[in-house]
Amino acid sequence: MKYLVTGGAGFIGSNLCRRLLSDGHKVLCLDDLSTGQERNISELIENSNFDFVNHDITKPFFPEQLDGIFNLASPASPVHYQYNPIRTLKMGTLAMYNVLGMAIRMNIPLLQTSTSEIYGDPLEHPQTEEYWGNVNPIGPRACYDEGKRVAEALCMAYKSYNGAKVRIARIFNTYGPYMDPDDGRVVSNFVVQALKREPLTVYGDGTQTRSFCFVDDTVEGLIRLFKSDHDGPVNIGSPGEKSMFDLAEIICKLTDTKMETTNQILPVDDPKRRCPDISLAKKLLNWEPKVGLEEGIEKTIGWFEKLLKNGN
Numbered sequence: 001m002k003y004l005v006t007g008g009a010g011f012i013g014s015n016l017c018r019r020l021l022s023d024g025h026k027v028l029c030l031d032d033l034s035t036g037q038e039r040n041i042s043e044l045i046e047n048s049n050f051d052f053v054n055h056d057i058t059k060p061f062f063p064e065q066l067d068g069i070f071n072l073a074s075p076a077s078p079v080h081y082q083y084n085p086i087r088t089l090k091m092g093t094l095a096m097y098n099v100l101g102m103a104i105r106m107n108i109p110l111l112q113t114s115t116s117e118i119y120g121d122p123l124e125h126p127q128t129e130e131y132w133g134n135v136n137p138i139g140p141r142a143c144y145d146e147g148k149r150v151a152e153a154l155c156m157a158y159k160s161y162n163g164a165k166v167r168i169a170r171i172f173n174t175y176g177p178y179m180d181p182d183d184g185r186v187v188s189n190f191v192v193q194a195l196k197r198e199p200l201t202v203y204g205d206g207t208q209t210r211s212f213c214f215v216d217d218t219v220e221g222l223i224r225l226f227k228s229d230h231d232g233p234v235n236i237g238s239p240g241e242k243s244m245f246d247l248a249e250i251i252c253k254l255t256d257t258k259m260e261t262t263n264q265i266l267p268v269d270d271p272k273r274r275c276p277d278i279s280l281a282k283k284l285l286n287w288e289p290k291v292g293l294e295e296g297i298e299k300t301i302g303w304f305e306k307l308l309k310n311g312n
Contacts, residue, residue, distance in 0.1 A: 009036030079184030092147025172237025176215030204266030
């Protein structure tokens with residue numbers, strides 16, 4: 001098979017490219033490198049089954065016939081998506097029109113990587129796919145939250161009107177190798193600070209929770225969902241809910257660092273709790289995370305140690 005992976009030089013995208021190549025497929029990686037990193041795909045360039053094109057998917061793109069599209073083209077961390085909120089919204093609108101247009105023209109499946117952020121600061125726990133969310137449409141996070149929500153709406157509109165073959169993955173917090181050390185996500189923040197023997201920056205009182213899924217498990221979930229014929233959203237994440245202090249303690253233990261934190265004000269609209277109900281993924285895809293948090297964090301620490309050693 002030949003797959004297009006938009007955002008393929010990003011964190012999850014580059015891991016997906018590796019997995020597809022290891023499974024024997026051809027991969028066309030599309031990325032404008034606005035948040036993706038060349039270093040994430042540098043060792044793939046020599047692979048004859050891998051092609052990279054530097055392109056902004058908010059503009060039309062006309063590749064040769066493909067067998068499927070994985071759309072991961074979007075900034076995903078608050079630092080990146082709030083930097084240029086207008087461009088972030090374009091990724092949920094203009095970019096979606098373009099990838100959906102390709103899927104229709106070629107009559108191929110499209111997997112849209114949505115996000116747990118569509119649930120906003122949820123009032124229901126854990127979150128099921130039926131929950132409509134609690135999102136502030138005019139807050140600083142709205143460019144990403146609402147961009148992803150309208151992207152889901154476009155997928156369903158193209159499905160009902162044009163017969164598009166869509167899959168929607170609502171990804172919860174993912175971590176692992178090939179994360180950007182400067183992306184502002186809590187795992188990368190904590191690990192880099194611990195390795196530098198700096199106090200860990202905790203926002204708010206540290207009791208807010210997330211569920212952390214290792215990237216290999218996330219990629220496995222994406223591939224299984226793509227291969228299914230389910231056209232509604234599916235939660236892909238870990239049901240193991242952890243507080244920020246829980247995470248800090250684990251990372252300090254694994255880096256042999258004294259637990260020391262500094263507190264900052266909780267950002268506007270930052271969710272208090274976030275945890276997926278993955279019953280649908282278990283039933284539909286026979287999928288659930290396999291990598292435990294400590295095992296995954298150890299692998300992530302190894303990645304950041306390598307980056308810091310090389311001066312990145």
